[in-house]
Amino acid sequence: MSFPAGVFYVFAALAVVSALGMVLNLRNTVAGAMCLVVTMISLAGIYVVLEAHFVAVLQIMVYAGAILVLFLFVVMLLNLRSDAFSPPRSRIAKLAGVALGVWALVGFLGLLPGALPPIAQISPTFGSYRDVGLSLYRTYVVAFEVTSFLLLAAIVGAVVLAKRRLS
Amino acid sequence: MVVPLEHVIGLSAVLFAIGTIGALTRRNLVVILMSIELMLNAVNLSFVGFARAHGDALGHVFVLMVISVAAAEVAVGLGIVISLFRNRDSVNVEDVSLLRW
Numbered sequence A: 001m002s003f004p005a006g007v008f009y010v011f012a013a014l015a016v017v018s019a020l021g022m023v024l025n026l027r028n029t030v031a032g033a034m035c036l037v038v039t040m041i042s043l044a045g046i047y048v049v050l051e052a053h054f055v056a057v058l059q060i061m062v063y064a065g066a067i068l069v070l071f072l073f074v075v076m077l078l079n080l081r082s083d084a085f086s087p088p089r090s091r092i093a094k095l096a097g098v099a100l101g102v103w104a105l106v107g108f109l110g111l112l113p114g115a116l117p118p119i120a121q122i123s124p125t126f127g128s129y130r131d132v133g134l135s136l137y138r139t140y141v142v143a144f145e146v147t148s149f150l151l152l153a154a155i156v157g158a159v160v161l162a163k164r165r166l167s
Numbered sequence B: 001m002v003v004p005l006e007h008v009i010g011l012s013a014v015l016f017a018i019g020t021i022g023a024l025t026r027r028n029l030v031v032i033l034m035s036i037e038l039m040l041n042a043v044n045l046s047f048v049g050f051a052r053a054h055g056d057a058l059g060h061v062f063v064l065m066v067i068s069v070a071a072a073e074v075a076v077g078l079g080i081v082i083s084l085f086r087n088r089d090s091v092n093v094e095d096v097s098l099l100r101w
Helices: A001-026 A027-051 A053-078 A091-111 A131-140 A141-162 B005-025 B029-054 B060-090
Strands: none
Touching: A001 A027, A001 A091, A001 B005, A027 A141, A027 B005, A053 A131, A053 B029, A053 B060, A091 B005, A091 B029, A131 A141, A131 B060, A141 B060, B005 B029, B029 B060
């Protein structure tokens, strides 16, 4: 196995383990958020193996940098220590959730053999800032601008929702 | 490509299933939001894998869009969580059943 392939499998195992740690951790929400950070950073490593360097940097900056800080802020602001003391969700709802997740997994994995595209040759600059930027600002510039409107609406919405009192 | 595409998409499916199970079985609203983030990340991973397979940067542009939608969703979702906590003193989804039949 080549070195990049080894890096992929190590990061893949790390991502799955920490994602399970996030979902199964009932005691501590902060620890769950930290597990999610590990998943995000492992995914960034996998993106580098898949030649998506720009996306990898973005993943670290936006997810591990911004979104997780937001989560931690809210968890600490609300002082959420555990949800072990509230009455548990009914067993049948839990079973139904797990069954639906496993069904989705089996469905996806069943689709896998066949129908996958052949691997194309790529240029050495694939996934660089230049390539993605040119594609973003030339072909998909309208979608990019709409994204900025979406973020503006989200900022206004978050401020209005979290504000104590509207005057 | 250093690893088979099947393995990349398989990892994406596993992460998506874990996120689904988390979103459906946990009752802490913040953890449910984190599970939704995990599902969006799984989708991003399959976008990147297919972009590499096709040799097309379109997948990377789509990942950018998904990341901004995720950021917007988290900002608004956590705003809702904060105002909910202020009014109900709880972030348990079982306590927020006002719109359920």
